[in-house]
Amino acid sequence: MRTQSRRRSRRLLAAAAAGTLLTPLLSGCWAGAGGSGSGGDSINVLMVNNPQMVELQKLTAAHFTKKTGIKVNFTVLPENDVRDKISQDFANQAGQYDVATLSNYEIPIYAKNGWLRELGPYTQKDRAFDQDDILPPMRESLTGENGKLYGQPFYGESSFLMYRKDVFDKAGLSMPKKPTWQQVADLAAKVDGAEKGMKGICLRGLPGWGEVMAPLTTVVNTFGGTWFDKDWKARLDSPEFEKATRFYVDLVRKHGESGAAQSGYAECLNNLTQGKTAMWYDATAAAGSLEAAKSPVKGKIGYVPAPVEKTESSGWLYTWAWGLQKSSRNPDKAWKFISWASSKEYEELVGEKIGWSNVPAGKRASTYENPKYREEAAAFQGVMRAAIADARPRDPGVQPRPAPGIQFVGIPEFTDLGTRVSQEISAAIAGRQSVESALDKSQDLAEKISEEYEGR
Incomplete structure (x- = not known):
């Protein structure tokens, strides 16, 4: 039978695990690649090298930067590498990166640890973003235990x-x-x-x-x-x-x-x-x-x-989403990038420039009402949308769960x-x-x- 002190020590270890999350972090000495963070009219974005993110990188300067004057410095890495780098920078609140691609597995955990800036106030002011258009399961999966929003989906899947x-x-x-x-x-x-x-x-x-x-x-x-x-x-x-x-x-x-x-x-x-x-x-x-x-x-x-x-x-339910680091030096400019990258406007841009089959779908109801997308994705778009809509990240089985997640358990x-x-x-x-x-x-x-x- 465990003593009370043993129980307390194990809980402290669990708390420490929550602080380190996915990988062991360097204790306080990591300054981030390149040394300095963003500033002025530029932001730094760290993201996974999936094809749709690479397309985003190519389109940003000629469209987002031209329109807003905000320069975006991208660091693009394979999935395992990017997860390690994100966890280091965000856990230490080093501020090297303003925005990073996070999944619906990490975002509630990062939010609980105080590493992310709440996005609700931005969506309330930015009516053009149309937060109500984001599919409910995606919104729910990017919400913290406190009921506040901490991520915006770039694309989603079931x-x-x-x-x-x-x-x-x-x-x-x-x-x-x-x-x-x-x-x-x-x-x-x-x-x-x-x-x-x-x-x-x-x-x-x-x-x-x-x-x-x-x-x-x-x-x-x-x-x-x-x-x-x-x-x-x-x-x-x-x-x-x-x-x-x-x-x-x-x-x-x-x-x-x-x-x-x-x-x-x-x-x-x-x-x-x-x-x-x-x-x-x-x-x-x-x-x-x-x-x-x-x-x-x-x-x-x-x-x-x-x-x-x-x-x-x-x-299941999965999304690559944008998280805004709490220590970002340019949170307002970072939000402008997030709102553009997850917007209806960006989906239209991809459809016109690259093709509607390449649109980062799975996040907005309006995507599935767009005639051009519906025509090109006719074979699967209806079943895909229904699968996402039916996903139940907080209640995926026949019994109550202690943590959210369908294909994973939402703990570090x-x-x-x-x-x-x-x-x-x-x-x-x-x-x-x-x-x-x-x-x-x-x-x-x-x-x-x-x-x-x-x-x-």
Whole structure:
């Protein structure tokens, strides 16, 4: 039995973990790359190197800067690198960067730690931005525990099931409009081998809290499981969590892609594009690539909601959003950039200059009412919008949760916990251990988090 002092010390450790968040921070000596922060008529923006961000970088000078006179200095890095750099600068409030790309996983945590400036006052004054047009699940996911807004989405996504309509037609099969996971498993068995080298389904098996654990956790939710109950008791050894995990592992081992334990988003996208799989459950963002002009499967893919069992919906929710550092020297100019980058005006610019399939969608209701976007994204835009609208980041399962998140648990420790659990699950997919063994080890890991959080 723990003493009161042990309980207190563990809570202090948990608080320290919240301060460090994703990576160990250099204690107080980090000055930021380049030394000085923004000032005058310029701001510094640190962002992930995703294609749509790179397009934003190219369009900024000729449009935003020309209009406002505000110069934007971009630092663009791969995802893992940018997360490390953001956490360093924002945790130390170094002020090197005014704005950074953060996800709906980080923003509530950063807000709780006091690293972000509240954006509500800006949206109230900036009527042209039209905050009411932002899709409710996105607004909610970027809101802190205090009910205040701390982020604006650049683009958003959920998850859905993609399948080869022509292969199903040839096999005399029909995809339900709202399939269950059991129906998907049955269909995967029937279309496995429908064409030479084609497997029934592709599911992520690559280790990583944002790789295999993202789709698997949505399956856990709809099967009735959860990582933690409302009192922070770890539940990875529950019958529901085990049933969902066993189902996922069995499905991908029996009818999934070869090398599944090393397959992530990119590999599954390639498999569906190249005709190596008949179905794929993953991010709605994939549809733009599948329907691109030069895609071999353009016009051949059908899209239906994320499969369910015990819940009405099960799609995840994710957004790359803009966060404004609290110590920014130019918060008003930084807001002008954020409001432009997340605006209807910017979406129109992308549609005209680059193409409507490249519009950073998934955040505004008006996007899905735009005739030009609706026409170019006709194959998937309706299902995509519904998936985002149906996402329930604070209530994704059948029981109350102690922290927000659909495909993750919104606590700082989840990056480490989720990654370590993913390694066990991936080993089960590879056949190196049983699901039971993987979850036994995973439960032990999760119980350590329970000890830090219980009673809060």
